Amino acid sequence: MSEAKTYGPRLYRNTEKMMAYSLPNWTAAEDAGLIALHATSSPDGSLVERSSGRQFINMSSYSYLGLNRHPAVIQGAIDALREEQIIELGIAPTRIQSSLMYDVQERFSTLFDAQCFVAISCSVATAALLPLVTSGALIDGKPRVTVFDKRAHFCMDLMKPVCADEAPVLISPHNDMNYLEDLCKKHPRVAYIADGAYSTGGMADMDALLELQDRYGLFLWLDDSHAMSVMGTKGEGFVRSRVGELNPLTLITGSLVKGFGCTGGIVMTGRQDIGRIVNTMAGPMCWSQTMSTANLGSIRACIGIHEGPELAVLQGKLRENLAYFDQRVPTAQAGSQMPVRMLVVGDPALSVGLSNTLLDEGFYVAPVYFPTTARGKEGLRVMIRADVGRPDLERLCDLLDKDVVPHV
Structure with a gap:
């Protein structure tokens, strides 16, 4: 059988093409220490990286109400x-x-x-x-x-x-x-x-x-x-x-x-x-x-x-944090009840670099790129949570305003 005949019809899936477009992005993120991290949870909700001892707040956690540590x-x-x-x-x-x-x-x-x-x-x-x-x-x-x-x-x-x-x-x-x-x-x-x-x-x-x-x-x-x-x-x-x-x-x-x-x-x-x-x-x-x-x-x-009544309290805290973030950092999702905010910079290398800068300051904000986003829509995905304290949220917004927003 010839080499060409071993390929499938690829009507709905093309692993080779997907890897060609996405693997360089994942490799760059891994080389920058932004994926495949190993961390331990602290009582205050922050994470400690196993290899370096670096402590940071995960702002790409989708436990939006903090119930994963309730x-x-x-x-x-x-x-x-x-x-x-x-x-x-x-x-x-x-x-x-x-x-x-x-x-x-x-x-x-x-x-x-x-x-x-x-x-x-x-x-x-x-x-x-x-x-x-x-x-x-x-x-x-x-x-x-x-x-x-x-x-x-x-x-x-x-x-x-x-x-x-x-x-x-x-x-x-x-x-x-x-x-x-x-x-x-x-x-x-x-x-x-x-x-x-x-x-x-x-x-x-x-x-x-x-x-x-x-x-x-x-x-x-x-x-x-x-x-x-x-x-x-x-x-x-x-x-x-x-x-x-x-x-x-x-x-x-x-x-x-x-x-x-x-x-x-x-x-x-x-x-x-x-x-x-x-x-x-x-x-x-x-x-x-x-x-x-x-x-x-x-x-x-x-x-x-x-x-019970606690759910409404947690949802209220989340809405307060969303409102504060939207007041400080402009995004296309401002005003949405959904807790995801995208800061699009349009370049995978830039998104990785900006994410690395934030991690050095104590915040993990994941870079997103193909296949998570369309090519040309790369950026940072911030996930707001109810259990993030206002001082930490203020500091995050300060950093985003200084380091990321100018590139959006």
């Missing part, structure tokens, strides 16, 4: 281990699930007024369920033309080749509602796969999407990871807070690592009758490892925070 959440993991006296059951969850997992899913379902499932990660939930959407198994049994937003998160993007074995897969320009409507007019069954809240700031056009759903029966799969706990009176996120009764044509996924502060993934759906399918056909969720006891215990404790 005493009650940590104690919840400890309590669960003491109660259950086992790390995990050691059997695929399709056969036996812990009562703790059942309780967590039931409490999530009540809290978010939806049928909720949990998985060891949002990526696992996506790999498990997205092919079942394309095939129609989770909807009406009929395959659907599946349209991926061009900037859909990698955990969704990764599933394009698998979904393409079930039904046609298309890629839409980012947030292009006209393109999507044209497809809905052309095809009787369409599923749209996208982020609800974007990792680089901004949100999906929910009004337009719900109108297309109402008019054409469009199925919506929306990953709302960056809005979980941050938005909604119960921390249900951006998408769930914009949808009244969750209908069978909407599925929301989210990471529990970000605003929620634990680990794992969550799925919200309006279907009350798909438990059997999820427990038998959603391979990565049901045929592989289950969530650990400590993990479930921390989630249970964090649900308790979401059920």
Whole structure:
């Protein structure tokens, strides 16, 4: 067989091209000591780099409410281990699930007024369920033309080749509602796969999407990871807070690592009758490892925070920090409830250099470049948190104003 014939069709994935564009960026960041760091958490929330002893504040942490170090959440993991006296059951969850997992899913379902499932990660939930959407198994049994937003998160993007074995897969320009409507007019069954809240700031056009759903029966799969706990009176996120009764044509996924502060993934759906399918056909969720006891215990404790008044207090602190940051540092995301702020400098080497300067001053602000951002949109991604004190935030803004803003 000739060398040329060993290449695949590369209809939905081209690793060689992706590496050619992105690996130099990652290499530059690693050479500057900005990725592959090893650090220890301090009681005050700062991190200490293992090799150098350098102490810094992580301003690229997506634990937006600081729940990943909340005493009650940590104690919840400890309590669960003491109660259950086992790390995990050691059997695929399709056969036996812990009562703790059942309780967590039931409490999530009540809290978010939806049928909720949990998985060891949002990526696992996506790999498990997205092919079942394309095939129609989770909807009406009929395959659907599946349209991926061009900037859909990698955990969704990764599933394009698998979904393409079930039904046609298309890629839409980012947030292009006209393109999507044209497809809905052309095809009787369409599923749209996208982020609800974007990792680089901004949100999906929910009004337009719900109108297309109402008019054409469009199925919506929306990953709302960056809005979980941050938005909604119960921390249900951006998408769930914009949808009244969750209908069978909407599925929301989210990471529990970000605003929620634990680990794992969550799925919200309006279907009350798909438990059997999820427990038998959603391979990565049901045929592989289950969530650990400590993990479930921390989630249970964090649900308790979401059920009480403390969530609103933490959300309020986050909004105060966002307002202060927006007053000090101009960004395109100013005024948004989303806690992501992008400082675009348009050059990967410059973004790495500026990030390194900030780290020397005690702040880790990650440089972002392709594939996280489009080429030419490189910069720094600041993630504001509720548990960052005002003096630290003031000093960060001073540094950004002096060292970064002149390049934006």
